[in-house]
Amino acid sequence: MRPDTSKKEIELFRNNGVAVLQKELNLSLKEVLKLLGLLAKKQTQIINKAKIFPGIKNIFDELRKRDIKIIILSSNTTENIEKWLVHQKIKVDKIITNNNIFGKDKLLRKMGRQFVYVGDEVRDVEACKKAGVKMIGVTWGFNTKEALKKAGADYLVDNRTELRKLLLTLIQ
Numbered sequence: 001m002r003p004d005t006s007k008k009e010i011e012l013f014r015n016n017g018v019a020v021l022q023k024e025l026n027l028s029l030k031e032v033l034k035l036l037g038l039l040a041k042k043q044t045q046i047i048n049k050a051k052i053f054p055g056i057k058n059i060f061d062e063l064r065k066r067d068i069k070i071i072i073l074s075s076n077t078t079e080n081i082e083k084w085l086v087h088q089k090i091k092v093d094k095i096i097t098n099n100n101i102f103g104k105d106k107l108l109r110k111m112g113r114q115f116v117y118v119g120d121e122v123r124d125v126e127a128c129k130k131a132g133v134k135m136i137g138v139t140w141g142f143n144t145k146e147a148l149k150k151a152g153a154d155y156l157v158d159n160r161t162e163l164r165k166l167l168l169t170l171i172q
Contacts (some may be wrong), residue, residue, distance in 0.1 A: 047080045052088045053140065055160030059167065060090055068171055069093040071115070073107060105130035116170050118163070125151035136166060 022032050060070055070092040072081055078097045085092060098107055104123065108131035116134045117124065120141020128135035129152060137153030139145035148156055157163045 044077070044080055047084050048087050050084060052090070053160060055164070057088065057090055059160065059164050060092070062164070063167065063171075064091065066171070069115075071096060071111075073098075073104060073117075075099060075104070108133050116167070118167075120148075122147050122151040125153045128154075134170075136163065138163060 022029065027035075063070055071094045072092055073096045074081060075098060077099075078095055081095050081097065096107060098104065104127035108117070108127055113133060116136060117128050118136045118138060119125070119128075120138045120143060122143050125135055125137060125148060127133075134154045136155045136157060137143075137145075137148035137151075139148065139156055139158050143151075145156060145158070155166055157166055
């Protein structure tokens with residue numbers, strides 16, 4: 001974010017998807033993509049400082065013990081994700097990356113429908129809707145609960161306990 005980014009702009013970003021942000025701030029798609037590229041570069045610099053939310057590693061471990069595959073689908077780089085996973089001592093079955101911020105729905109369609117997607121962005125909800133995939137929106141991440149609800153997330157969870165309980169219910 002710019003040093004002069006206002007709280008209003010930050011909330012606009014968290015409460016809406018990319019399209020609304022682009023319109024409200026009068027940005028071209030090229031400018032939005034440039035901003036997202038700058039954010040990705042910053043992520044690379046600070047990836048090992050990113051902390052895992054308490055309880056998430058336990059959820060991953062429990063799912064793996066039940067032979068549930070864990071796949072990360074991200075617009076971040078494979079290198080960043082692998083560094084972070086090693087740092088957090090987390091194992092996953094597969095990492096799929098795509099630097100096209102609007103291309104997740106195509107990847108999801110290729111994966112079939114025998115899974116549930118957990119995400120924290122309006123873009124995640126939109127991709128899952130297009131692909132016909134059930135989506136759990138976590139309300140402690142990037143976009144707000146209101147934004148995820150408005151976008152049409154199939155489920156919303158407010159904490160890790162709710163996420164664990166819902167995942168275990170859905171996989172039975």
